[in-house]
Amino acid sequence: AQSVTQPDIHITVSEGASLELRCNYSYGATPYLFWYVQSPGQGLQLLLKYFSGDTLVQGIKGFEAEFKRSQSSFNLRKPSVHWSDAAEYFCAVGAGQAGTALIFGKGTTLSVSS
Amino acid sequence: GAVVSQHPSWVICKSGTSVKIECRSLDFQATTMFWYRQFPKQSLMLMATSNEGSKATYEQGVEKDKFLINHASLTLSTLTVTSAHPEDSSFYICSARHTGLAGANVLTFGAGSRLTVL
Secondary structure: OOEEEOOOOEEEEEOOOOEEEOOEEEOOOOOEEEEEEEOOOOOEEEEEEEOOOOOEEEOHHHOEEEEEHHHOEEEEEEOOOOHHHOEEEEEEEEOOOOOOOEEEOOOEEEEEEO | OOOEEEEOOEEEEOOOOOEEEEEEEOOOOOOEEEEEEEOOOOOEEEEEEEEOOOOOEEOOOOOOOOEEEEEEEOOEEEEEEOOOOHHHOEEEEEEEEEEOHHHOEEEEEOOOEEEEEO
């Protein structure tokens, strides 16, 4: 069965510093991978997704993620964090085909210090 | 872009009453919608897959008689929490599948509905 692991429950980064959020997945075939952001009391906003092709994907708000099959990872990065990036970040995997139900990791809470 | 609307965004009800949450795809048709439940500070757990014109498929451990799902049209799925109890208090989020750019299937999420049962 597919699963997603986000090892870091909570991360604090200084404003302007770089960010990397880790995500590892377990899936037998090529997965469809996603990163979502959720602000308090809000729904999910898609940051970026990987279906196939270039393993480095660019998303919105300056985020990018790199798919590494050998490490079963899809880590999210941002070169310079802004205070407005403070939120909950979820990595998710879709099985079989794009548009199927997603399995989510437990999330990483990002705090940004000034 | 594709928009999914949930209503109500926040509802408070008394224990023992039933609550209906609507999930609408505003500018596209969705043959498949998914319902998730999120407890505070936790991840989203898939509850069921809702298919237009047929019965929903529930995940293991989800009571189908407790959480009634109806997908009567291509733009509307409803989740009814029957005889709600305080432990049903949660954030319920729906998502709808549609065809995005280049024909790829994508999911769009609603903003969620927060249920508080007193």
